[in-house]
Amino acid sequence: MNPLSRFGSAGRDAALFLTLACFWGTSFVAIEVGLPHFPPMLFAGVRYAAAGAIILAYAAVTADRLLPRGRDEVASVLVAGGLIIGIYHGLLYLGQMHVPGAISSVVVSLSPVLTAVFAALILDESLDRFGALGFLLGIAGVVVVADPDPANLLSADILGIGLIFLGCATFALGAVLTRPLRVSLPIESMQGWAMLLGAGILFAAAAARGESPASIEWTFPAVVSLAYLTLVSGVVAFLIYFTLLDRVGATEINLIGYLEPVVASTVSWAVLDHVVGAQTLVGFVAVFAGFALVKRDALRTRLGLTDPATPSSHGYDAD
Template identity: 60%
Template structure:
């Protein structure tokens, strides 16, 4: 296949994993920078207008179908566009008007925890009990620690954290709602159309907020942020995601969400001079512990497999 030819020269899976975490982790800082020049909904919409067209071009070149067919294929595409593209990014961009990209990345790292919870509630995939309940509790405690609530100072920061939290919840719910659809639609085709449809929804939301192109300040910084988010954190990163999804599966790939905040915090410090405080770092640790408790069996199997593969490589 053309896709196999394009990807066979790439380096090892761990390198791609770190590369994807870097692209997505830096995107939180790029969003924060770009929002000084472009209204949030319009920013997200324009990003996915272009990214969607590029991914659809990639799908047309590498797959046998560049558009969905039938009710189920259009339905799964619409769900992904509404929840994973429009809902998640719209709320994330709005939230980053009030909180830093590093804090937003920590809140978004709760998404894998919420995915497990939504799967149990919506799809009845297993029951959350015992240590799983404790894991869910740790995840929410982590968000509270990041929020660091001060009764005398609740305001824009709490608003931003709430918006990002619901954005992450939208992403998690979208990931769960797409599971029941059993289709042969290529992932790249679905993702490209989801981006285009999600961008259209973001344009509508932006118009409802009164956002217009006249409010865009076309500076070199704005252009650089937009191009990086669209082409690197958008197109290239999603194509890396498709490849890694094939290589390692969704559970192991979820772990990338816990490397992204580290990258975002480092970039916030290097680019913006912002530091992550102790409360935020503690909250992130609590969220990761919650995920580890919820997925303890899967992580134990993954660890055993990795250790076994390394042991064989030395014999």
């Protein structure tokens, strides 16, 4: 059992929720701090190789099973490791070479909206006109953040946001593809294997890009950034995530994505003296509004405004 699961009150859940939002929100800034000292794919690969090894060791001690069994569990590890860890983080780190972490966090907050759209397309879950409007609002929010200039569509900022958006879509696709799979492997074991597989993919991409370990600059900011991403926003944050996922469900977990830009912007301002402009804030509000429309029934249920037994009009379970 996860050691954090002994904290049972709603107040403790809220504290864990805020802690997780802080850990994951600051990760965007930590990536920004570390990237000048690491090649991007090696940076992400080292982070997830270390975090995966630690979580798998934790699973070996606490979980009732360590190895995946059967086609569905192997497929789940492959999808999570390939899409959610490997490709998503590769594109995220490449994108953050061009845009600040605060802006990256706003683009990534579109992930729950894209997840709903992929679920409608792949799993035949219905998406009504409000859900479609929510998707369009989310896309509009990202466009506002990107602020594309028709005369310079290949600018570094546009390229960075485009890479992060593709990574976000890859993450959402992976989340949807794992839904139909029948898996009983403990989530700690699943996550550990997925992280190690994703790290292997990132190392292969680093080799393909010609990235060399010799080019890493082991400065103090580099070491602090890597340690923070591995231990705090990696291992500790995922243990908190496992606890909250079991206790409050996926809708509340999705809401963490909308606190992360607030945390990332605040820390980016305090540490790096970066100020988020009004246009980015408008884009973020549009993305959040899109999420609220897509998940409106689940949010109403969680807020006690509708009967939990009433089925969602667009086929989404709150969990």
